[in-house]
Amino acid sequence: MCESLCRIAKGKGCNVVRADARSLPYRDSSADAVISVAVIHHMSTEKRRMRAIEELMRVLSVGGRACITVWAMEQTHNNIVSEYLKMRGKKCHVQMNRRDSNGRLRVHEGQDFTQQDMLVPWQNADGQRFLRYYHLFVAGELEELCNQISTCEIEKSLYEEGNWIVILRKVSSSQNA
Template identity: 30%
Template sequence: MKSPIPDQLALPNETKEEQYVHQIYDEISTHFSNTRYKPWPVVEDFINSLEVGSIGADVGCGNGKYMGLRKGEIYFSGSDYSGGLLEIATSRGHDCMISDCLYLPYRSSLLDFAISIAVIHHLSSYERRRKAILELERIIKPGGKILVFVWALEQSSKRNFDPNLQDVLVPWVMKNNQKKSQKPKPPKSKKPSKSHTSHLESTNLENLDSNKPSNISNSSQYVNIDTHISETAQYTAENTQDNPPESVKDLETDDDSEKVYYRYYHLFKQGELVDLVQNIPSLEIIQSGYDKDNWFVVLKKLET
């Protein structure tokens, strides 16, 4: 499989994110939601470890697949920039609102927990990624916990990311018959297991000192994050190097049977996510690790 396109767009950060993140997820919301129905084990274990009665936020909740976990035991408020995905989430009975992850609609020190799953890697500058972490820190009570997941540069899948290229445009391919409205797959309900932290306890900061990403658990099985990439529809770096595209339309395939949507990603290299949060004095890293092409951290807000 060929590599995604290098990000060479001469666009301001907010414009780039609007065209290559926000607009794209609204376009592909139904198709994207149909591939997002199985909770990731580490996220599920984090949610299962929370105390009964906890109140928290799913920042970038998408179709709300995590918001139904432990229903009646904890309370989730969901937010996302994509109206299309929120329409699906609210149709499932979840409490959601449209919101920018850099300006969250919560009072300071209000919530017991927050999760940010596959969101911050869509922000196109260090300053914006750091601000997203600071917003999560702001809305959490002292003693509260935060879980953050981002895509890793060190990929074990077939994407073949260039190890020297962190900012890329990743294709999402839709056949014409997939653009029609489809009923999203309902999330499977699952009772919390008695062992709530089996995945979280199997990794620590020492994992980041090794030369290779360490698996949090050999038994962890994630939904493949991007199973719809087509080799024939992808553009190579040479296609865009001399004439960088300025809009989504410039990257569309000529094949009438399919349409390619490109999403901006900043791929986090080993240690980068830890570095991003380590210089925030009010946050303590409880756990960190790598699993199935993602880096993650579990954070605790300290008493001030």
């Protein structure tokens, strides 16, 4: 969670902890519900993405539910354009140094994503520009990751506004179940 969102949540009386998603500072089976919104797509390897999902399952109690959202490679679905594409169409182009392929990450320009792993220009309120890493999930990819974890099952999977979303239910405490 970004620092400014932590401050906002704390100001509303929430107990806020900022931590590594792959090593959460909570006891096993200590939560009835967990959410991971726009987190896992910032992890650069499948192993890291898998570890973050396993960690969500670790802190979740049996029968508890998790909601995970990730950015979709497909920003148009069933002929409906995502809000991200609508926004990109209205914004001025952010000029950044970019590298072409040869196995290197590309900087996202325009509206269409050209590969699954991209650097996306982002500008904060002070006008500072950054490149943020995104792994763009294709249809079925998030489900494939979740299906490798024996402690959970997928209750629901859907696409909404340029994001893939899964709702998981923890079915056991043992990874070998």
